[in-house]
Amino acid sequence: MSKQQLPIIDAGVNVADAACCAPLLCEPLSESEAAELAPLFKAIADPVRLRLLSLIACHEDGEACVCDLTVAFDLTPPTISHHLKVLKQAGLIDSERRGTWVYYWINPGMLERLSVVLGPRVAETA
Amino acid sequence: MSKQQLPIIDAGVNVADAACCAPLLCEPLSESEAAELAPLFKAIADPVRLRLLSLIACHEDGEACVCDLTVAFDLTPPTISHHLKVLKQAGLIDSERRGTWVYYWINPGMLERLSVVLGPRVAETA
């Protein structure tokens, strides 16, 4: 299955630092932090991919077959496949083939990381 | 000053809905919600713009002169100016001229909106 799905990221933002406020607002992002985060944001910076992400997350059992997704758009299957690949390469989703169909699900840690960068973290059972 | 800075967005995501979990994960994003959110994410989906945002937010008094920003990058002034314009058009920052210099500051509401879409909201003094 070639080299398509190396989940690139371990973006250098550590959750402890986020206790006070959004890391982005606490202290200047380093060049390398920015370089790691930008591709993640780029992956979700597309209306089709945002909806794909949402459709997958909200689908029964938290996973969806490509066929479920394709029908929700006015786009060809290759295009949907392309967008899914982009999301997967960013580490935001994962997939598995089961018989004829391929199922995708969300990697929630990735979304949370982005959320943390932008805003204050949820109080840990404060 | 032409038409550059209409803050486009009032992305149809309402904070009340976010009480349980990230809107993105609660129910499928509508086509129009996705269309409004994607440009916002696109604005921050660039390493230079992420750092600009962060530099501005962390600068003294929460605002920074363009001259402070330009020196932090290995890019020409027109390029920095371009990125600032993108951020401003997205409504993420605002600016004002004071004498010779132009100052930029963060519009915190915008960042928070994006954070809310991706992750659970901070407990309101739970």
Add this chain to the structure above:
DNA sequence: TCCACATATAGATCTCTGTCAAATTAGAGC
């Protein structure tokens, strides 16, 4: 084995975007 169906890949095309150099606008001070 062969066919039908579900996905993915390859290649082409058109559009969008990041960057720079050059020219322009805006203030401040002489």
Add this chain to the structure above:
DNA sequence: GCTCTAATTTGACAGAGATCTATATGTGGA
């Protein structure tokens, strides 16, 4: 008014990206 500096606009160009058609791969059933 002139000139210096700060910042933006314009125009050009190269690289990235979204989409399609055509083709390939993989799986299950006749």
